[in-house]
Amino acid sequence: MSSNSTNTNSTAATGGTGPSSSGGKSSTSMVIPNNETFAALFGLSLLFVIVFFAVLTVPRLLASLHHQRGKAFFREGWLLKPKKSAAARAKDALRRSVFLPPAQPTRQPTLRRGLVTSPAPFANDIDYSDEGHGVPASASVNIEGGGARPMSVAEEEGKYPAHLRTLVRHHREVRSAGAPAHVPSTSTILRSLPFAPWFSRPFFPNHVDGASNGQACMYLLYAAGFIVVAFLMTSGTGNLKRSGWLVIVQTPLVVSLGSKNSLVGFFLGRGYEKINFFHRWMGQLMFIASLYHVIGYLILWIRRNVEARQSATHIEAWAAFAGFAMIGVFSLPVFRRSSYRLFFNAHWIGYLTYLIAICYHVEEALYWSLATFFILGLDYICRLFKSHFTTVTLTALPDFGATRIEVPRLTRGWKAGQHVRLRAFTFKLGLFAFAEAHPFTIASVSETRNGQGVILYVKSAGNWTKKLYDAAAEPGKGGLENGNGTFLNFNASLASLETLGREEAAEGKGPALDDEKGLPAAATTSTRTLVGFGSGTTMKMVVEGPYGGPCGHMMRSSFTSSFVVAGGSGITYGLSVVEELIRDVEKLQSRTRLIGLYWIVTDPACLIPLLPTLTSLSNRVSYIPTLRFTLTVHYTRAVSPAFSAKVKSLPGGGLPRDIHLEPGRPNFKTAVEDFVKWKTNRLARGSDGLSGVLVGICGPGALARSVREGVDALDDDLRRSVGGVEIEEETFNW
Ligand SMILES: Cc1cc2nc3c(=O)[nH]c(=O)nc-3n(C[C@H](O)[C@H](O)[C@H](O)COP(=O)(O)OP(=O)(O)OC[C@H]3O[C@@H](n4cnc5c(N)ncnc54)[C@H](O)[C@@H]3O)c2cc1C
Known part of the structure; x- marks a missing residue:
């Protein structure tokens, strides 16, 4: 069976008698594109949307390439x-x-008691004695309007003893030479527009793992486009065929959005787990379209009683649909969450069956199947490497x-x-x-x-x-x-x-x-x-x-401060982000001056196995004059005597100085505000300007939501004064 590149679509349901025919018969004189072309144009418009989002990442990509001098980028x-x-x-x-x-070492690790010796040279030059309790009398920060006047070199040097002044100057010069340029994200730039904050809020306020309003808009636009294209200038068997073509044509794109190594992810600067949400939505609508195609033909055949046996002989069509249905059904959250193995196996068996069967069902689908196999092949080659x-x-x-x-x-x-x-x-x-x-x-x-x-x-x-x-x-x-x-x-x-x-x-x-x-x-x-x-x-x-x-070529070390929140096993993200930030400061390739890590656990004993790592990070910071790091562990279960005994017997009789234990869940509205308003803003006193606050989150949906609400509640002027507040969110489930 073949279809013409252009033909005339019938307005009445007089087309072919099976889903295998790809175009309608001529009954009007108006020449309109055939179903395949319509579907392909829709696919093309989706590519334009991807290109649009890719273009938005270009400034950060250029900054990143420039900072890492090209080849180091890779x-x-x-x-x-x-x-x-x-x-x-x-x-x-x-x-x-x-x-x-x-x-x-001339000094032992800096601990709260016992082994504590003199602190590193001006390691704690930032005075936090007033943390969150009011504006200090000495603070020269204007949180309402655009940050503080940067301190001159002479003023900054004047704060320190003579023997450290050369180091201040040296550090300042090298930092400004090696630090990455900070490029605000599009959402930070657009934040001042009316309704802009609405896009990042949850679509279902009580659903912790749900989509944001921005994502919901993308879902709705795509669904609207899909429906319009499915029914535009066609009817009857015409739109039954059109819906079939919409599925065929979008297969390469949906597979690309779901594969681990895809060009789409590469151009958007996002990992597969960040674009996967759209893969799921596309897949669901494609499944509905294929259902419409099949049920529509069945009804048609029954009504007309023509070629009643035809449905039974369309083996390849049924095989293609069975493959698609297998993916659609076993991708439902109930299966995906209870048996990931079933979800995974249904996926590869389903798409292989569909991709092969569809070529026998519609001859022209071969090219789309080949394109899909090419994308899959590329993904598997990358996986091998x-x-x-x-x-x-x-x-x-x-x-x-x-x-x-x-x-x-x-x-x-x-x-x-x-x-x-x-x-x-x-x-x-x-x-x-x-x-x-x-x-x-x-x-x-x-x-x-x-x-x-x-x-x-x-x-x-x-x-x-x-x-x-x-x-x-x-x-x-x-x-x-x-x-x-x-x-x-x-x-x-x-x-x-x-x-x-x-x-x-x-x-x-x-x-x-x-x-x-x-x-x-x-x-x-x-x-x-x-x-x-x-x-x-x-x-x-x-x-x-x-x-x-990191999304969209974002460089974490281009932010002045980072507020990292980890829930339970999300500490893996917290540890690597904090250590990388410290490493970049050590290499004088960073703007970071303040890092706050918040870890929320049920049992404080979780801290014990990670203490060597956390203490090591804290010690490294103590050698860096311009960096401040604090870790707060919030716990919800009662402290066991065994844990207390372990902490007491630590060298120094307690936890290292920068590690704090707090009972109960944190109130992120105040924690975020405290971090941004008092801590980050005070850095403006002795710095060459503020370049934003990064809020990193990795943990359960409810935790992420309360942090997002905390960020959302920040005053716009305050955001501006610190150079913008950006959220990076990692999730362990999809
Ligand atoms: C990007 C990412 C990073 C993660 N990082 C960590 C980490 O650092 N530390 C940590 O403890 N956990 C992490 N997880 C979660 C971890 O992958 C799952 O807990 C683990 O795969 C569960 O396997 P299971 O068979 O023991 O549990 P199951 O009972 O089979 O599954 C529990 C949950 O994990 C999901 N899951 C199961 N198998 C997979 C799989 N192959 N791929 C994706 N999800 C799966 C299921 O949907 C289910 O909701 C991460 C998950 C993701 C997606």
Whole structure:
């Protein structure tokens, strides 16, 4: 069966007798495009919409390319890479980091009590004594109107003792030379327009995981366009055929929006998990259109009683529809959430069946199917390039109810907030475990001084993650069954964590790897073994990634301050973002001067396994004169005596100075306002201007909503005075 490139559509239902015919018969003299052309034009208009959104990201893309001098743009965020040679690492460490602690530490880590010694040089130059309690008398900040007058170099130097003044000048100069340009997001720029804030508010106010008004508008526009094109200048069998063509023509685009490595995501600067919402909506409407097509023909055949047996002989048409229906039904949230495996398998079986059967059903559909196979092929080739078969180390963390996974072989190539997909090659996780890929956010940063690899924290949530935990906690495998391993090693790690990586790098040693297995050589004293990690079970896995990450080429280090909120296992995002921000300041390639990390957990004991990492971050900040970092852990369950005892026996008899424990859930309206109004705005006193506040969120829907409400409640003048407030949201479910 073939269709003409242009033909005349009948206005009466006199067309072909089956869904296989692609055009109507001529009954009027007006020449109008055929159904395929109509559908293709609709597809083309969707591409224009994508191009429009891609163009909006260009300013940030250019800023990012400029900052990273072109080729470095591709160093992080695309491919995970193995460790560099020891010599190259040592060279990098010396070249990059200005704020390296001295090789022989003159100070112990700064703790609240006990080991506390003198603070780092003007580390706490920002006076927070009035945090959130009123405008300090000394504050020269005008929060109502455009920020404060930047302090002159002489004024800023005058604040410090003579021996530190040169450092002030040096730091200021280097910072302004190496810091990335801050380009406000489109939403920040458009915020002052009437109704602009409405777009970011939830469409269903009581639905925590629902779409925003902006997304709802996109859904409605697409649906309206779909309906108009389906019925425009046609009727009867004409629009039955048109609806079929609308499904065929949009297949490449819907697959592109759902694939892990798609050109659409690349041009939009967004990971697949950020564009997936539209893939789902398109898929649903396409399924409805295919249903309309099939039911319409069935009714037609029954009414006319023509070729009654025809429906039975359209095997290929039924096969194509069955494939589509399989995807449509098993993608419903009820199946997707209760059995991800069913959802996943129904997807690939369904689309393969559809893509093949549709070519037999409509001859011209071959080109669209081939285009779809091309997109799928490209995706799988990229996945192959992004996959590493390697040995990982598992450690059970009972206090956290999670498994820590370390991939020692892969040490660079990702950005904070990106995730990898794991496939386990062991029967311990099930007979077909290798066929399941689970996504987990990377909690470490790329190219650290101590050469640490990809670190993941996997919360025991369901079947696969529980089995993984059990495998890690197997007795006799060196896991931290009692929750003590990390803790016992904690003192040693605090003292040596910071200096060890540097010494190793300087000596060109690094945590040596057994090249064949990609594991740390037994004799190597690495940061990992000191903190009690990496001594657990090993497992063969395929690590695929990285995926996701900052949206629209946004550079986190171009913001003056970052307010990061993590709920439960969302701390993986928080850890990597905070460490990357600190790393960029150390490299003098950042505008960041203030980082606030808020972690909301049920049990405060979750903190214990992460204390070495968090303390290490806090220590690094203490060497940076112009950076301030605070961590507040909010907990909802009563503190257990065991936890209190552990905290009391920490060096110094308590938590490190920058780590605070707060009972109950935070009130984000006041927390966000406090952070933006008092803390960030006060930075204007001694800086070269403010370049915005980044609010990063990773956690359950309800938590994200309360943070968004807190941001939404901020006064417009206040937003302007700090250079805009932007939200970055990561989610663990879709
Ligand atoms: C981008 C992203 C990053 C994530 N990062 C982390 C992290 O750092 N730490 C962490 O503990 N968890 C993280 N998660 C969640 C984690 O992937 C799921 O908890 C895990 O896959 C559940 O598997 P399960 O078989 O144990 O649970 P199940 O009971 O089978 O599923 C529990 C939930 O996880 C979803 N899920 C199951 N399998 C998959 C899969 N293959 N892909 C996507 N979703 C799936 C299901 O829809 C279900 O809602 C992340 C999820 C996403 C999407």
